[in-house]
Amino acid sequence: xxxxxxxxxxxxxxxxxxxxxxxxxxxxxxxxxxxxxxxxxxxxxxxxxxxxxxxxxxxxxxxxxxxxxxxxxxxxxxxxxxxxxxxxxxxxxxxxxxxxxxxxxxxxxxxxxxxxxxxxxxxxxxxxxxxxxxxxxxxxxxxxxxxxxxxxxxxxxxxxxxxxxxxxxxxxxxxxxxxxxxxxxxxxxxxxxxxxxxxxxxxxxxxxxxxxxxxxxxxxxxxxxxxxxxxxxxxxxxxxxxxxxxxxxxxxxxxxxxxxxxxxxxxxxxxxxxxxxxxxxxxxxxxxxxxxxxxxxxxxxxxxxxxxxxxxxxxxxxxxxxxxxxxxx
Numbered sequence: 339x340x341x342x343x344x345x346x347x348x349x350x351x352x353x354x355x356x357x358x359x360x361x362x363x364x365x366x367x368x369x370x371x372x373x374x375x376x377x378x379x380x381x382x383x384x385x386x387x388x389x390x391x392x393x394x395x396x397x398x399x400x401x402x403x404x405x406x407x408x409x410x411x412x413x414x415x416x417x418x419x420x421x422x423x424x425x426x427x428x429x430x431x432x433x434x435x436x437x438x439x440x441x442x443x444x445x446x447x448x449x450x451x452x453x454x455x456x457x458x459x460x461x462x463x464x465x466x467x468x469x470x471x472x473x474x475x476x477x478x479x480x481x482x483x484x485x486x487x488x489x490x491x492x493x494x495x496x497x498x499x500x501x502x503x504x505x506x507x508x509x510x511x512x513x514x515x516x517x518x519x520x521x522x523x524x525x526x527x528x529x530x531x532x533x534x535x536x537x538x539x540x541x542x543x544x545x546x547x548x549x550x551x552x553x554x555x556x557x558x559x560x561x562x563x564x565x566x567x568x569x570x571x572x573x574x575x576x577x578x579x580x581x582x583x584x585x586x587x588x589x590x591x592x593x594x595x596x597x598x599x600x601x602x603x604x605x606x607x608x609x610x611x612x613x614x615x616x617x618x619x620x621x622x623x624x625x626x627x628x629x630x631x632x633x634x635x636x637x638x639x640x641x642x643x644x645x646x647x648x649x650x651x652x653x654x655x656x657x658x659x660x661x662x663x664x665x666x667x
Contacts (some may be wrong), residue, residue, distance in 0.1 A: 339344075340378065341375060341376065341377050341378040341433070341458075341460070342377055342378060342433075342434035342435045342454075343377065343378055343379050343380070343433050343435075344368070344371065344377045344379075344380040344381075344434070344435050344436075344454065345380070345381050345382075345383050345429035345432065345433035345435075345436045345437070346364055346368070346380070346381070346382045346384065346436075346437045346439060346450070347360045347422065347425035347436055347437065347438045347439075347440075347487055348360065348364070348382060348383065348384050348385065348436075348438075348440070348441050349385045349387055349418055349421040349422045349424070349438060349440065349441070350384050350385065350386050350389060350397075350417055350421075350441045351386075351387040351388070351389055351393075351415065351421070352385060352390060352391045352393060352640065353387045353389070353391075353393050353441040353442070354389075354391045354393050354396055356441055356443060357384075357393060357397075357441060357451070357459060358396070360408065360442075360443055361382065361396075361405060363398050363443065363447045364382050364447060365382065365405050365406060365407075365448060365450070367447055367448070368380035368381075368382070368406055369559045370450065371450075371454060374475050375452050376451070376455065376458065377435075377453065377454060379406075381406050381408055381432075382400075382405070382407045382408070382411045383407075383408045383409070383429055384397045384400075384407065384408070384410070384441075385409075385421045385422070385424050385425040385459075385565070386409065386410065386411040386503060386538060387415050387416060387417070387418070387420075387475055388412055388413070388414050388415030388416070388420035394409070394411050394607075394649070394651075397411075399408035399652050400406060400412070401651045401652035407613075407651070408649055408651065408652040408653050408654055409649075409650065409651035409652060409653075410424055410428060410649075410650055410653075411647070411648045411649040411650070411651075412423065412424060412645050412646065412647060413645075413646040413648035414645075414646070416644065416645045418433060418502075419522040419523070419524055420522060420644050420645055421645070422438055422524060423522060423524070423644060423645075424644070424645050424647070425438070426506075426511050426515070427438050427515055428620060429511065429514060430508060430511040430512050433508060434507070434508050435454065435457045435505055435506070435507055435508065436505070436506050436508070436511050436642070437450050437453060437503075437505045437506075438502050438503065438504055438506075438548065439466075439502075440501075440502070440503070442578070443543065444542050444543050444544065445466060445501075445503040445540070445542065446466075446540035446541065446542070449466055449503075449538050449540040450505070451609070452464075452538045453466070453505035453538055454505065456505070456536045456538070457505055457507060458536065461507075461534050461535065461536045462506065462507040462509065462510045462533035462534050462535065463504060463506050463507070463510050463528060463531070463533050464504060464505040464533040464535065464536050464537070464538055465497045465500045465503075465504050465536070465537050465538070466501075466503035466504055466538055466540060467497060467498070467499050467500045467502075467537050467538065467539050467540070468499040468537050468539075468540065468541070468542045469499075469540065469541055470541070470622055477526075495526060495529040495530055496525055496526050496529055497525070497529060497537070499579050500525060500537075501525065501526060502525060504528065504582070505568065506528070507533070508517060510528075510531060510533050510535075513531050513533070514527060514528060514531065514627050515563070517637060520637050520638055520641070520642065520644065521634050521637060521638065525624045533579050540555050560666065561566060561607070567654065569586045575625060576624045576628070579620060579624070579626065604666065615619065
């Protein structure tokens with residue numbers, strides 16, 4: 339097999355503080371991979387997810403300076419997963435292998451070399467997996483571990499300590515593009531495809547510059563999306579919980595009736611109030627879980643476009659076709 343063309347897809351949202359260093363490291367890596375005869379050529383594809391800072395201007399500067407860079411500027415902020423999808427969709431038509439990595443340089447850029455080596459040996463998907471979480475706070479580490487365990491217990495297929503740092507072959511990306519859903523949880527979708535895979539372990543570093551674009555609210559929303567996208571077990575648990583409450587109520591009725599026959603005083607307001615609050619809370623939670631699934635169905639049924647491309651940079655050269663500025667699939 340001839341040496342592959344490699345694309346590195348980098349979703350960006352307000353990353354002007356780190357982008358110069360990101361581009362320097364990625365461009366140097368591509369140059370070394372070409373010199374070592376591991377790839378035929380490489381490109382960095384930045385996907386600007388509706389940034390409000392100078393991220394897009396920097397991408398245009400990289401292109402003008404002759405860096406191996408291409409850019410897609412989305413017309414609106416659609417979220418990390420949709421922006422990553424936009425980059426993968428374009429890269430699938432032009433590359434033999436595609437690496438996805440965040441712009442913040444927390445993922446080890448040098449690990450891409452090992453990923454490419456696996457690809458050249460016939461592996462379709464190579465997951466970048468953190469060795470440990472020493473750079474995370476106690477809260478983030480605990481909640482992340484809880485999420486992975488919960489996903490596993492609910493039947494979701496996911497690689498522990500893997501985010502969206504991975505290499506995929508063209509056929510794997512094309513297979514991923516055939517998924518029709520709008521509610522994206524890519525790390526679960528990729529695992530479900532079943533192509534030959536491997537794992538590259540690396541140490542995750544602190545963010546090089548700037549602030550995280552994933553506060554707790556977004557992480558919580560992402561976790562809920564992951565759970566509800568790949569498992570219906572929460573709905574089954576609601577049914578089991580309902581049956582449990584029916585059994586408890588039957589026991590309570592029998593106890594109350596026997597107490598009445600014996601002339602004992604049935605416990606009053608405190609136990610009643612606790613029961614009402616507890617059951618009311620569980621009912622509300624159950625309705626919320628069902629609502630999450632209904633909301634997902636609502637989004638899928640509308641079939642709205644994933645994204646619109648507002649501008650492009652460095653695209654259309656060397657015989658490459660312009661990407662459609664119509665909505666993505």
